Structures are given as C-alpha cells and as structure tokens.
Amino acid sequence: xxxxxxxxxxxxxAYGWIMGRNSARNQADQQSREITSQxxxxxxxxxxxxxxxxLEYLINLLEVSxxxxxxxxxxxxxxxxxxxxDRAIKIHELLLKQPALDNPTKxxxxxxxxxxxxxxxxxxxxxxxxxxxxxQKNLQALEILFNIYQQTSxxxxxxxxxxxxxxxxxxxxxxxxxxxxxxxLAIExxxxxxIKKIINIDTNVVRxxxxxxxxxxxxxxxxKAISYWRDLLVQSPQYTxxxxxxxxxxxxxxxxxxxxxxxxxxxxxxxxxxxxLKYCKYLVSVDQTDKAISFLTASLEKQPNIRGFSxxxxxxxxxxxxxxxxxxxxxxxxxxxxxxxxEFQCKxxxxxxxxxxxxxxxxxxxxxxxxxxGLDGF
Numbered sequence: 001x002x003x004x005x006x007x008x009x010x011x012x013x014a015y016g017w018i019m020g021r022n023s024a025r026n027q028a029d030q031q032s033r034e035i036t037s038q039x040x041x042x043x044x045x046x047x048x049x050x051x052x053x054x055l056e057y058l059i060n061l062l063e064v065s066x067x068x069x070x071x072x073x074x075x076x077x078x079x080x081x082x083x084x085x086d087r088a089i090k091i092h093e094l095l096l097k098q099p100a101l102d103n104p105t106k107x108x109x110x111x112x113x114x115x116x117x118x119x120x121x122x123x124x125x126x127x128x129x130x131x132x133x134x135x136q137k138n139l140q141a142l143e144i145l146f147n148i149y150q151q152t153s154x155x156x157x158x159x160x161x162x163x164x165x166x167x168x169x170x171x172x173x174x175x176x177x178x179x180x181x182x183x184x185l186a187i188e189x190x191x192x193x194x195i196k197k198i199i200n201i202d203t204n205v206v207r208x209x210x211x212x213x214x215x216x217x218x219x220x221x222x223x224k225a226i227s228y229w230r231d232l233l234v235q236s237p238q239y240t241x242x243x244x245x246x247x248x249x250x251x252x253x254x255x256x257x258x259x260x261x262x263x264x265x266x267x268x269x270x271x272x273x274x275x276x277l278k279y280c281k282y283l284v285s286v287d288q289t290d291k292a293i294s295f296l297t298a299s300l301e302k303q304p305n306i307r308g309f310s311x312x313x314x315x316x317x318x319x320x321x322x323x324x325x326x327x328x329x330x331x332x333x334x335x336x337x338x339x340x341x342x343e344f345q346c347k348x349x350x351x352x353x354x355x356x357x358x359x360x361x362x363x364x365x366x367x368x369x370x371x372x373x374g375l376d377g378f
Contacts, residue, residue, distance in 0.1 A: 069105055085120045092116060107133060111140055123148050142168055146177055155185040176366035179205040180358055206236050206367050207358055222250040241274050241371040241378040242356060273305045274378045289318055304375055310334045345372045
C-alpha cells in the first residue's frame, strides 16, 4: 500500500501542475473575456450613436488594461481629428503611466502627446515633452520642437537647441531653419555679426548672404555688398531677381559698370530671363541693338517668356520708329498682364505671392519660395 502511495505521488503532482496551469489559463482567459466584453460595450455605445458615453467607457477601460496600446493610440488619433484634444491628451497621459512600455512605444506616445499639446496651443507642455526626447536624439521630436519655436518666433531657443545638438541638424529644412533663425535674431537685435556665424552651415542656404549684402548696401559699403551678392548669384542664380538691380547699382556707384557687364556675360548662359535682359541692355548701351534683338529672339524661341517678349517689343520700337506707337500699345497690354501675375512661388506647396517670404505662409518651409520661372516668370 505504501509502495502504491509512492507511485501515485508523482501522478498526483503532475495532475496538480496540469490543473494549476489550466486554472491560471482559465483565469487569464476569463480576464481577457471580461476586457473584450467591456471593450465591445464601448464600441456598441458608439454604434448606437451614444458617442459621449461610449468614448468615456473606452477611456475608463484604459485604466483596467493597457495591453492594446495601438488601439488606444488609434482612439486618441480619432479624438484629435474630432477636435476633442482633452480626451486625446487624457489617453496619452494614461498610457505613459503604464509601467511595462518599451522605449520605442513610450517615445511614440510622447510624440503623440506633444502633438496634442501643440494643437491645443499648450506650447510649454509640448516643449517639456519634446526636450526630453531631443536629448535622446529623437529627430522627429527635434522637428516638432523647431516648428514650435518658429510659430512662437522664439529664435533664441531654436539657436540654443542647434548649439547643443549640432549633429542632429542633418535634414536640409533644419539647416535652412537654423540659418534663418540666426537671420531673424540678428535683424531683431540689430547684430548682423550673428549671421556670419551661420554663413557656412550649408552651401544651399540663401538668406545669410542676401541679408549681409543688403545690410552692406544700406550702409553704402558697396564693395562688401558686391562680394556677398556675387557669391549668391553664383551659388543660387534662381534668386537673382531679388537683388540684381541693387547689385548693378553697387557696381555703378564704384564706377565698375564694365565689371558688372562681364559678370552678366559670364552668367547669361545659365541665368534666367532677367540676366538675359541685363545682357541685352548692355548690348544696346554699346550700339548693338540688332545683336540684342537677335539674341533675345533666339532665347525666346527656346524658352518663351512674357517679360522677355515685352522687352523684345521695346527693342523693336527703338529700331522701327514708324510703328513705334503701335508696338508701345501692344507692350502696354503685355505689361498689364505681367502686373497681374505673382512674382514668387513656393516650390514645395505651390503658394504664390507678390512678396518674397523666407518662410512659406502656407507650408512653413524655409527658403522654399523663389522667383517664378517659366512663361510668366523671371
């Protein structure tokens, strides 16, 4: 009997282990069924158009279980789209209190919460969340934080972030942004030496060279203005229409008109219509009007342009005095048409304007607005 008892002990132990395991599994299944049931009740409220009650039910369920983080992020996104930012914020804040979150998931929730705060105008709260992530080298957080500083015109804070984490500024828009932050702060504080600190951040940045040239021009330091704007002409010829007339004045003030003409002649092959018109103006000044007409006609055949056509009419009026009044009348109509067209366009979102904005009012991209090209452009 004792031997039988010893034989049955392992069997009893195994049976107890199996039953215990099944009990734990049944308990987990029961808990899962309860949560699913509660979740379904919340969804039923939504389907029955009892939206407020259903949403509150689902939020409260979050405190019971945060296993389905993705579902709650989707729910929070729905709240945000509905404009119910307080509920989106509540969900994200509750999620962050869950102890079992891994770092990537936690960062994802922090980003979402910061975006809630931004939409709600709670910039200080958003900044607090984002600064933590930037210190962890989160590039998405850096972009959102930089946009906040742009919205609030807090140039100093943006510059401070750049000086603390310069290696994070790898994207082109971030480089353009920080260069323009320096320019904005320099203009605001009237300390142009700040611009010189950022002039070499990227070869495609336009504004530092432009602002330094403009400041030198205003101070009548024409030699420095020429230096900055000539570099800009070579670097970013698409911006030539913004400063070319003032650059020409600089050369003339220093009695260096011939050097300006040489510069134009050098750039005419790759320049836009405005460079070509400056070249024609030079040809007329040395009594080569026929050559100017031939050159401009050939250019317009390759690349039609309304402004070029208007200038061609001017040249034809000079050569044909008899039909001059008729040509002038036609040209007047052409110039009226040109006056209705926008001079600048954003290459990112297509926004058009008669004024140059360094940050597009529509898409907020820096240095994306350039002088218009094509038939109606420069």
